[in-house]
Amino acid sequence: MDWGRAKNVLIYAFLLLNLVLGYQLWNDWQEQADSNPDFSSLESNIQKAMDEKRIRVPAKIPSETPELPKISYRFVDGGGNGKVVDLPSPVDSKLIYTPKELVSALKTSLPNIANYRYDEAASRDGEFVLHPLVDGKWPLFKIDLRLYYSNQKIISYREQNIEISSSEGEKRQRVLSASKALGNLVENFLPEGSVVTEIELGYYGEVFNSDAHLPAAPAWRFILESGTEYYVQGISGDVISPNIEKAKE
Known part of the structure; x- marks a missing residue:
């Protein structure tokens, strides 16, 4: 048996192991740093x-x-309550997590869907909540587009139609x-x-x-x-x- 070669193999194995452990330690520290507030x-x-x-x-x-x-805004088409409207064809509710697909699926029934942002914190069982965006970036809280779903399908919605102006x-x-x-x-x-x-x-x-x-x-x-x-x-x-x-x- 070539002990010299075996020794070198063991040294390289330990070095590789140290590199792997060091990377894992750094990765864990990085994740912890990202998850902790400053x-x-x-x-x-x-x-x-x-x-x-x-x-x-x-x-x-x-x-x-x-x-x-x-800014200022005003309600149009019936005020702030809105009416629940059934979708012509139910839409798979999982699309709520892929905004581009959601826009594509609902743009016929909701032409303004691209101007809304999904609010996970405000949503609950049976409904997804979205808010209109000011300047395409800032959500207007308390004003909602609600998508109602059942059996993993979005079946209806209620929109508070507004006009936003400076x-x-x-x-x-x-x-x-x-x-x-x-x-x-x-x-x-x-x-x-x-x-x-x-x-x-x-x-x-x-x-x-x-x-x-x-x-x-x-x-x-x-x-x-x-x-x-x-x-x-x-x-x-x-x-x-x-x-x-x-x-x-």
């Missing part, structure tokens, strides 16, 4: 308050602070950072033990049966593990919560 954007007093109130934020804290204007004289303003909005909630609104599972920037719109133009401002939406939603107005920092009916515009 709390460096939070002030030390906010982090302390989170610890004291046992508040956890597994959601990613967005860093974007774009300049956005307030408010006259409104200038674009830089929105409040998500970390500052979160800090306000942590200190003043979130109950002990809260778990924030989602943070997203959009617009907050109210539903009224009115033909008048209604205002909507940029807002951060925070969703708790319990399903409770909080909205922080992106310009003023005012909060819409279960105990506050309306934020100041």
Whole structure:
């Protein structure tokens, strides 16, 4: 037996094993880093308050602070309630997870389907919820397109038809950072033990049966593990919560 060759084989095997283990360790660390939020954007007093109130934020804290204007919108074709309309042909509900196919399948019945974004957090058994997009990017929360499904088929929908326009004289303003909005909630609104599972920037719109133009401002939406939603107005920092009916515009 050639012990020299066997020794070299063992050395190379151990080196290869170390490389594999090292890569796996790095990969695990990278996944953990991606899944953990960056709390460096939070002030030390906010982090302390989170610890004291046992508040956890597994959601990613967005860093974007774009300049956005307030907008206005109005309901058309029957106001804000809408009517449930049956689809001529049921559509496979799995398409909700592939937006391009969903648009292709529903564009005949819903020509504006490409202007909506699926909201997984707001959806529930039996219905998918989508929101219209402002400037093709920012969801208009509380205004919905609901797709109803049964037996894994989308069979009907209810759409709140609206027209969106920029408010006259409104200038674009830089929105409040998500970390500052979160800090306000942590200190003043979130109950002990809260778990924030989602943070997203959009617009907050109210539903009224009115033909008048209604205002909507940029807002951060925070969703708790319990399903409770909080909205922080992106310009003023005012909060819409279960105990506050309306934020100041």
